[in-house]
Amino acid sequence: MIKLKNTTKYFRVGFFGIKKYAVYDLSLTIEEGKVTGFFGPNGAGKSTTIKMIVGLIHPSNGIIKINGYDSTDYRARLNLGYLPENPSFPRGLKGIEIINYYSKLLNKKINKNEIYDALKLAGIFYAKDIHAHKYSKGMTQRLALAISILGDPEILIFDEPLSGLDPIGRKEFKDIIFKLKERKKTIFFSSHVLADSKELCDKIAILTGGRLIKNEGIAAIEKEAEGYTEAKLNLSKNRERTQGTAKPEQDKDYLLIAEYSTPLEIYLYDLMRKNKKN
């Protein structure tokens, strides 16, 4: 279980070291055996939060505990796999050499078959003897995924796992997440593509401007969304009726509804848009 308590992170920017808040007073519990989707627009602080969880960044305030260990303690990562956004690898080494090295950094003994299994599951086994700097973006992403699932960790943290993948790749990636979900792994992944949310998540957390504005189970949030969208739709229809002149194509709400197919998407999108200004 991962627990964030009143976590704040600011960076000092510029010559005078002015504080720039990336995450503000974030409290969040990531439950065991569930898939939590972490959504928010660009620059919301998703990656910053994730980097704090995996110990790359130290929180400015507040604490983060993973299985009882502080996130800055290496033991917090004994059972954790992390897929960074835009992963990359050193030049001059083959995929298999790279994954071999990472397997050695784990506290378990990983045999060759386990490495091959991870590579196969991530769909990069065929390219294991190619130098990793010659990989395409999707291939690099897959190798990083293979590394993150090595040793069968209980907690998996994916930062935008679907970005940079083609539709087939996205489908395959989602299938992998489904497989991991079936095996009761704790999964926390970030994304700004709302369409991925419903199929994968048990829970949804939304971050905008560094603040958590929603953190609920999928069922509850869907219910909320339906009510909200219905009201919105009625409003739009009403306006059409009363101010007859306005064409539906120019109505903001109408456009939104037309663009996103499910109530959940409409609701979440609107929520983010409203909170973005502050």
Added chain:
Amino acid sequence: MKKILYSTMYSFKEIKNSKIFYSFLIFALILISGSYFVSQTSFISQGRIMVDFSIFAITIFNIFIGIFIGSSIIYDDIEKKSIFLSITRPVKRTEYLIGRFLGLTVAIIFSTIIMMLIFYFVLLIMHKYIVPFKPFAGQSKPAVTHLKSIHGNSVKESKNAPNKSIIQKTKAKPFTVYSLPQPLIIQALFIIIESVFIAAVALLFSLITSKALASIFTVLVFFIGNVSSKMNDLVRPVKKIIGGKIVIVHQANHLLTNIVHIIYTVLPNFSIFNISSEAAYKIFISAGTVFYRIVYGLSYMVLLVIISSLIFARKDIS
């Protein structure tokens, strides 16, 4: 511990495959082989010119490796984000840093040994500067193993080298094995220590500034560290005994003297690792000197790595 070892191996592999390492190594090898032609421009002491020239080449290229790879070994990892996957494993940051640094150390040792081997072969071909290796003389031992086992024995060797070589010549067997003189081997050891030392400086700088600045600062530290002892001698007051009293006849500006003194005490003194003149004249280096200088280099190095790892442990990586 095991993780440090694996990191070391991985880093070494990575450095060995890197273009910058290759190019420095190849450059040095070209220069060492070229030292033959340089020596031909002179009629006298060709061997000494070769030694001077080659030692210079070996030193400078290992220093380059230390500076440029030292300042990028962690910096580039962060810049290219390849560090994200390694330090989010259950490893301590210190382990990672030490592993990377040791990988570079191994690379420097590796490059020095290769360069020295080539140098040795050049000398062997020219039949200059090498000393017959007594304990195994006459047995057809391969030169490589022989070079490794030299440390203990060459000491006695060079002391009475002159008369022995005469004896050797008189009853020269077909497979006389030759080794490098003791000061040359000590010089190689010093080059390794100096380069790793410089790499530690570069690593520390790269954790607090950018890579380019770190390289520049390290070059500066290296340069000042090489001349600081001479500078210190220069600003020392000149004293003479006139009429039974010690009289200062010349005193440099006080401020300047103090600045030079501070620099001299704070910055490491790199000139002690340069014994190329001793090497050129085959002057035996005493065990005490060797020991003292190694301890000097190592303790500085350990201190630098400790400071680096403290900074690195607190660093935000994003």
